[in-house]
Amino acid sequence: MTGTSEGEESAPEASEMGCTDTVEVAAGTPDQPQPYAELGLTAGEYRKVREVLGRRPTAAELALYSVMWSEHCSYKSSRVHLRKLAPAPAQSGALLAGIGSNAGVVDIGQGYAVTFKIESHNHPSFVEPHQGAATGVGGIVRDILAMGARPVAVMDALRFGPADAPDTGRVLPGVVSGISFYGNCLGLPNIGGELAFDPCYAGNPLVNALCVGVMRHGDLKAAVARGAGNKVILFGSRTGPDGIGGASVLASATFEEASAAKRPSVQVGDPFMEKLLVECCLELYAAGLVEGIQDLGAAGVACATTELAAGGSGGMRVSLDAVPLRDPSLGPAEILMSESQERMMAVAAPASVPAFLEICGKWDVEATVIGEVTGDGRLTMTWHGETVVDIPPGTAADGPVCRRPIARPADAGALAARDPAALPRPAGGAALRADLLAMLGSADLADKTWVTEQYDRYVGGNTVLAMPEDGGVLRIDEQTGLGIALATDGNGRFCRLDPYQGTQLALSEAYRNVAVTGARPVAVTNCLNLGSPEDPAVMWQLAEAVRGLADGCAALSIPVTGGNVSLYNQTGTTAIHPTPVIGVLGVLADVRRRVPSGFAADGADIMLLGRTRPEFGGSAWAHLLHGHLGGRPPEPDLDAERRLAGLIAAAAAAGLLCAAHDLSDGGLAVALAESCLSGGRGCRAELPGEAFTYLFAESAARAVAAPRPGLAGEFRSLCDEHGVPAERIGVTGGDSLDIGGCFSIPLAELSAAHTRTLPALFG
Amino acid sequence: MRIGVVTFPGSLDDQDAARAVRYAGARPVKLWHADRDLRGVDAVILPGGFSYGDYLRCGAIARFSPVMSELVPAARAGLPVLGICNGFQILCEAHLLPGALTRNAGLRFITRDVRLTVENTRTAWTRGYGAGQELTIPLKSGEGAYTADEATLDELEATGRVVVRYAAGAPNGAARGIAGICGETGGVVGLMPHPEHAIEALTGPSGDGLGFFASVAGAFAKAAS
Amino acid sequence: MARVIVDVMLKPEIHDPQGEAVLGACHRLGFGQVSGVRQGKRFEIEIDGPAGEASLAAIAGLAGELLANPVIEDFSVHAAELPGRRHSPGSLRACG
């Protein structure tokens, strides 16, 4: 047995030299200066803490409030805007838990529920790419675990500076190896993600990780400390000096400050411990021993205790001496702020404690009772027998709300006026051919095997579709074939041009990626990556992105179930492109009906679905061939997206399709090339109009679909029924991509252009 | 018949191995690393994963588990044992198989569907295959390069103990393209690629891997009839 | 020809799950007297010319740039006592 009982004194090191800043001391020394600014609190916030407490905070309380009120934990700048995302009742029918929980939970039928969420680990991944990305995966997995679910898969959405920049050569391989190391070692298949490059991410890569979990309806867990007398148990890794100050420094300040003054120690991930923690938690849940549970992420014990206490009705008393330490010199403030990984906190009835500790012992997971639930509505903590924290937990958990100034960026007009129509267009087949090969060979559109080969996509034995498919598909139930599909998408260029429409385009794309697998999209998660909220232009981007997402989800009738906001993504005064990354979850009644993206059969008609317009603002063609960003992004058409998704779901369920692939970056030309390469066969196509526009425009709500030979007529009628414009543009087969009247590219040449780029860059 | 699947702390493909056993018509039996008990099973699978995190060396710590103290003598006495990936590493560390698995040549973890040639169809786990049959099965490992001294390699070759070989060159730098080997009697087999991830086209690149499980199950079915 | 050794260890404040896993295994194997383990890397580097101050300084530069990750690791550099010496299994040295 590894547990010890509450209050068992663990030989206190004389770290505080007998001068612990207790509540009593604080009350008697109101004028003692405190380093609130160094901890990231403003003078106003510090005053607010004093007001709430009716005295100055103790050192431990100051640490606690500073991390809880950091941008990262409190969402103080974004909260007023995020309220718009609360779904209307019509959207939220299938929601079992929504925004406000660790992760939203969606009913997918047959008694199953799915929980999923995406979170950023951008700044830690810049400082230490391998460990930063690894612990990013670990953190989001614990969020899913805390909902009562078994984590079943991960995804990663990555954005870096220019592919050939030296720092990208440092950051990218490290990030990928970190995700690979942690996810593989944890046994979670990686079923998809993104990889994009843009100079705006050079000093500020984006590392967003998504985890999805599955549970039975009755298994839902909540982060609440209920029932006076119930015990609070901390279990998992010991608490060490990892990332102390990380919550406030790493996640809320700019890099210059962080590296100059207070570079915090890096958190190191232990996926083996996380695997034990996952199995241990699931066994504790199954045994009915858990009344409430919370993962420890940013702000560690401070956050877990305040959120559990604030979630319940009573209060909580904690003995910080009982927290098992890896470094015995840590004091109360450091224990509260430590971001040591692979820890969870649970509330259990006293009678359950022995069984709880026994299960932890079975999994070699150290577990310690550190406190209990009380009825006094206070969160109190003791250190060496003296009270060092005594606060109303809600005041720390809720945090301040800032209504920051908002202003449309000064360059918005000029940017919109820079119309891509003025760019020189490729004239003639040879030029079109060269442009396509250049695009396919660019790091953005190149084959991503160099990355995805480092991820285990097979573990678990339920992966039905994964990279390079549009969406990842997992089997949930072996008997019925019930399954889910997931995709994440974001497009910083579109959002830079218009964050409202750009966000809707990201939503549309993720929705469409899920739809083309044959799944019915049911829910949305999101990670809003933006610059400094102190910049009114960034706040405008945030407000517009949220408004776009809210309106988009209402139009598609699917709820936002949760997400994450990452601010201060900038280098100096230059913010990244606003980059909301949107994750969409879909459901397949039977995964045996899933639709792959590759042309895997000869002689199938190729249908172009949707309407193509000369839309090039923010397009891959303008960016990759001309380094151009300007004009208007493509027009989102959510109604058309909905019809397209309905069509493919119906066609897939009826078994009409052998392939479907959505059109996005690089338009039809890139989509056809990808379907040829992943299916291992060519195709012949005739363009229904002006070649350049048909090949490279990025109009939304489009896909190519290949009905099974002999079923094209049926598929056509279904297109009419769903009101989706459909045109037969060609047929699969042969060993080249042949665009009638334009060009022909042998598959071998296409494949070489597509596959050599990333290995050449990263070894 | 009953086939045991051992779960070590950090085992990941134990569910998958159990599913493969089921698909092959046999009954999977869970074995726990901390129990000195094989529960009377007819064969044992050591599944893939990262036992004890594999931080020291793959399989180095798992080798000392209580269950291994039962398994090693049982295997020496003829109990069929299949080690997949981490299981192969454990068998080598436990000296049930010669040689060792070292870092991939490219130093990166590789997940790739590889083609294998079955070279030995006399083992308990491969007798259902045809000699020279090609299989497409996923490989997923970071320390998968099989290594042994030249004398051992020569002996493995001479005695037909190379069970499966990479058909198109080893993607990880394995000596002589060796993907899997067997012990002296053919009851103990270890391989780096994952046959349990190739038991149906829905979730794998093929159904080619099912033969490993069907071989051992079929052998027992025959013996029982 | 000389041999220079670079030892790279995680900084003391950085969590070392590898070392912890080994420590746990030591205890299970009955080596109860072991109270802590840290696992790091050792590089044996052959250089042209002698292992004088200049070479050691160059190797230290290399270590800081390539062999160690200064964000989480410390390193030390020293000349090997016997260029070309091979570690033999179980050799006991009382040097440091």
Added chain:
Amino acid sequence: MARVIVDVMLKPEIHDPQGEAVLGACHRLGFGQVSGVRQGKRFEIEIDGPAGEASLAAIAGLAGELLANPVIEDFSVHAAELPGRRHSPGSLRACG
């Protein structure tokens, strides 16, 4: 309390892709005087009691059984000169 060091290196005849990768990187970074690199592991082991002959022998046993795989690796064991010594970045030692 004492500290014992166990160095584990791949046997010379075993291919060392990590060492080779480091060698290649050395040359790319302009450290042309480096002619060979082998990468191994270093364990810093804290033991209760002094690092006398008996302890070193016990640790050698541990190394042979657990820390090194004798099929592919050699190891050596020695007492650390200063128990509790911390590696500082770039410290140069001429000992060995």
